[in-house]
Amino acid sequence: MQGLVSESMSRNNPSSTTGQLSLATNRPSPLFIGSDIYRQPAFGFNHPLNIVRHSAVVDLLTILGWLTADAFRESEAATVNQLLEFHDRAYLKALQYADSTGSVEADVRERYRVGTFENPLFPGLFERAAMTVGGSILAAELAVEGHVVFHPSGGTHHGRPDRAAGFCYLNDPVFAIMTLLEKGSERVMYLDLDAHHGDGVEDAFYEEPRVTTVSIHEQNRWPFSGTRSHPHAGAFNFSVPLQFNDSEFEYLMKNAVLPLADAIDADALVICCGADCLAGDPLSHMQLSNTTLWNAVTELVALNKTTMILGGGGYNPWTVTRYWAGMWGRIAGHEIPDRLPSDARAFMRRMECDLIDVEDIEEQWLTTIADTPYPGTIRDEIKSMVTDARTHY
Ligand SMILES: [Zn+2]
Numbered sequence: 001m002q003g004l005v006s007e008s009m010s011r012n013n014p015s016s017t018t019g020q021l022s023l024a025t026n027r028p029s030p031l032f033i034g035s036d037i038y039r040q041p042a043f044g045f046n047h048p049l050n051i052v053r054h055s056a057v058v059d060l061l062t063i064l065g066w067l068t069a070d071a072f073r074e075s076e077a078a079t080v081n082q083l084l085e086f087h088d089r090a091y092l093k094a095l096q097y098a099d100s101t102g103s104v105e106a107d108v109r110e111r112y113r114v115g116t117f118e119n120p121l122f123p124g125l126f127e128r129a130a131m132t133v134g135g136s137i138l139a140a141e142l143a144v145e146g147h148v149v150f151h152p153s154g155g156t157h158h159g160r161p162d163r164a165a166g167f168c169y170l171n172d173p174v175f176a177i178m179t180l181l182e183k184g185s186e187r188v189m190y191l192d193l194d195a196h197h198g199d200g201v202e203d204a205f206y207e208e209p210r211v212t213t214v215s216i217h218e219q220n221r222w223p224f225s226g227t228r229s230h231p232h233a234g235a236f237n238f239s240v241p242l243q244f245n246d247s248e249f250e251y252l253m254k255n256a257v258l259p260l261a262d263a264i265d266a267d268a269l270v271i272c273c274g275a276d277c278l279a280g281d282p283l284s285h286m287q288l289s290n291t292t293l294w295n296a297v298t299e300l301v302a303l304n305k306t307t308m309i310l311g312g313g314g315y316n317p318w319t320v321t322r323y324w325a326g327m328w329g330r331i332a333g334h335e336i337p338d339r340l341p342s343d344a345r346a347f348m349r350r351m352e353c354d355l356i357d358v359e360d361i362e363e364q365w366l367t368t369i370a371d372t373p374y375p376g377t378i379r380d381e382i383k384s385m386v387t388d389a390r391t392h393y
Contacts, residue, residue: 027304030331031142032067033135033151034058035075037128044120048283048315049167051353054153056321057328063344064325066334073142075135075151077127078175082137086174086204088162095169099126112163119164129169132156136172136310140179143268143308148301148331152324155272155312157198158223166196166223173272173310174204177211180268185306186210189266191257192217193293194274194312195284197226197237201272206233212264214257216240216249216277218284231392236260238385242285244277245376246292253296255386261303263393269305271297273327274312275320279374280362282355283315289371290323294330301331317351318365326369336370344369 038054061067083092094112098104102123104115115121132153139149159171173190180188190205192198192215202225205211212234215226219239226237238252261269273293277286301307309327314320329336340348348366364372 027148028146029071030148030150031073032061032071032328033073033075033139033142033149034153035131035135037124037131038153040124040128042122042124042128043167044122046354047117047120048355051315051317051320052351053311053314053317053320056317056351057152057324060321060325060344060347061328063347064329064334064341066325066329066332071332073138075131075138077130078133078137079130082175083130083133083170085178086161087170091162095129095164096126099124114164114169119167119169125169129156133170133172133175136176136308137179139308139310140176141183143306144180144183144185146306149308150328150331151308152311152327154310155194155274157192157194157272157274157312158196158200160200161204165200167313168200171200171204173198173201173270176270176308176310177201177205180270180306181210185268187264187266188212188268188270189214189261189264190270190272191300192272192274192312193277193296194272195276195281195286196221196274196313197223197239198272199223199225202226202235202237206230206235209234212236212260212266214238214260216252216257218242218244218277218286221284229389229392234264236389238389240286240385241379241381243376244286244288246287246289246373247375248378248382249288249292249296251378251382252386253299256389258299259390260393261300267305269300269303269307271300271307271309272312273297273309273323275314275316275323276312278314278316278319278323279371280319280365281314281316282353283313287374287376289373290319290326291370291373293323294326297327298330315353316356317353318348318361321348321351322365322369322371329369338370339367340369
């Protein structure tokens with residue numbers, strides 16, 4: 001199947017960097033994967049992820065009329081047997097036990113990093129995490145059939161085989177990539193645009209020659225890895241300075257990332273679209289606009305590879321919702337309005353976030369979906385990064 005899909009699509013390569021996506025006529029319609037499980041309270045009081053994200057995206061898309069029933073696929077939770085393909089049995093058992101009892105012993109907290117402020121216990125934790133993995137497995141299966149698949153609840157890129165890390169209990173991008181490999185992909189490129197290094201995914205496939213990982217993330221930020229590339233292992237990192245702007249991002253994509261996809265002749269793309277790289281996110285200092293990110297992803301989609309798009313971090317409910325709702329809008333071919341309709345504006349005004357002061361809520365977050373771009377100077381540091389990377393491909 002994979003071979004047929006790749007072969008049939010490889011010669012039809014529309015390129016569209018602006019405006020609406022030109023999908024190849026032989027490509028089946030894009031699909032959105034979700035679940036009502038994400039409407040349940042999670043992470044507990046005072047955690048950065050205790051904000052509306054997935055449900056807000058679905059609700060805004062519904063208000064806009066952009067998410068039809070035939071484009072939506074309900075995910076199913078991954079089974080323990082599936083999870084064992086990457087995660088350790090003892091860790092899964094500890095996670096299930098902690099979830100069912102609502103408590104962890106000190107040694108379990110220390111060993112598996114659950115029940116901490118970072119990775120708190122909350123009711124339904126295990127099923128929710130397994131649902132995210134199941135959604136990414138489904139996304140990969142559908143992507144192999146030729147659909148461009150968007151699974152915004154995916155992107156738990158810090159999860160480790162034997163412990164939780166960085167708000168991630170399991171690692172769904174790893175399962176997406178493993179599924180693509182099982183289905184016949186031979187050269188997968190994982191592109192991580194979250195503000196944090198995609199460490200869990202890089203490490204998982206460090207020894208796997210069929211997978212190239214690329215991460216663009218902010219310097220001197222947790223988990224403090226990804227400071228350099230490891231070309232022999234197919235692991236490329238762009239650790240960018242504070243206030244990384246749209247012009248710099250476009251430069252990096254055009255001169256380093258797209259040439260790499262070309263050089264490795266990737267047959268599948270997994271794109272992690274963590275929304276914490278957007279200007280206005282309370283946990284990082286990148287200065288990207290959603291429009292520039294949509295353009296980049298659209299350009300990657302137009303390469304006509306097997307393509308799936310995941311979410312990731314993102315701690316400003318307004319910017320997360322606008323980014324991911326607009327991402328789907330672009331993928332599904334909807335025109336992005338200059339101004340949101342009144343019911344959508346009312347919806348955006350009802351959102352709340354403890355991490356953002358009321359006076360810092362920008363008017364455009366409440367009334368529009370597309371950011372005004374944030375162009376800027378392309379710093380020498382970025383140019384050097386590209387020059388260094390290009391010595392390897
Ligand atoms: Zn992040």
